[in-house]
Amino acid sequence: MVVGVKVIGTAYSIATMRVMACLYEKDLDFELVPVNLSTGEHKREPFVSLNPFGQVPAFEDGDLKLYESRAITRYIAQEYINRGTDLVFKEPKKQAVESVWAEVEAHHFDPAGIILNWELSVKPRLLGQEVDQAAVDENEDKLVQVLDVYEKRLTESKYLGGDRYTLADLHHLPTAEYLMDTGVKMLFESRPRVSAWLADITARPAWGKVVALRNQALKKRVESAQEGSQNK
Structure with missing residues (x-):
């Protein structure tokens, strides 16, 4: 058993969910060390010693300390390549194609998705603010x-990164999961190949474990916010 793997963050954070999904795919035990975002714990010591930018998650594997969720997943996939789901290609050309689509997620899909999640989910539901x-x-x-590009890509390949599930697909999961609980859902469902791809990757058992943890953490956050409001 691999010991000493820690994810320091919160289970409802998109970036933390990305790392946990990778760990579950690799069948790795880990400890989730909670960070209270509502009190700004991630912006002060001791957390900023782990990530000087004050963003979750931070990650430890023995004496190795990392931050930036996509760098963390890439490390996990390569370091533990012989465990669980193989999330990267070994062949240079296939690896290059997978890397392209991983970059597309980071620079095209996620920036738009993050803002939409903030405006359509976080602001009205958690903060009580106008959209x-x-x-x-x-x-x-x-x-x-972006989704139009994906629809075309998925006529050529079952998954974005190639003929099997890889990090290029996994990285989409947290933002997409949140967006599917908003009106943006129709943008995915109106594209048959995108819809089928998303149904495939969100049905993975590893992702189900992440969503269960996310839901528990969100419930606690909402209850805490309600208690705070009642005590004012």
Whole structure:
């Protein structure tokens, strides 16, 4: 058994969910060390010694300390390549193609998705704030362009990164999971190949474990916010 793997973050954080999904795919035991985002614990010591940018998650594997979720998943997939699901290609050309689609997720899909999640989910549901419709419209347009590219790509390959599930697919899961609980869901469902791809990757048992942890953490956060409101 691998020991000493820690994820320091919160189970409802998109980036933390990305790392946990990878660990579950690799069948690795890990400890989730909670960080209280609502009190700013991630912006002060001791957390900023692990990530000077004050963002979750941080990651430890023995004496190795990392941050940035995609770098963490890449390390896990390569370091534990012979365990669980193989999430990277060994052949240079296939590896290069997978890397392209992983970059597309980071630079095109996620930036639009993060803003849409913030505007359509976090602000109205958790913060009680008004939605910036202009920001929603702008980023829906950006997401449409990305999903159109995905629809075409998925006529060529079952998964974005190649003929099997890889990090290029896994990295999409947390943001997509949140978006599917908003009106943006129709942008995925109206594209048959994108819809089938998303149904495939969200049905993975490893991802189900992440969602269960996410839901528990969100429930606690909502209950805590309600208690705080009642005590004012």
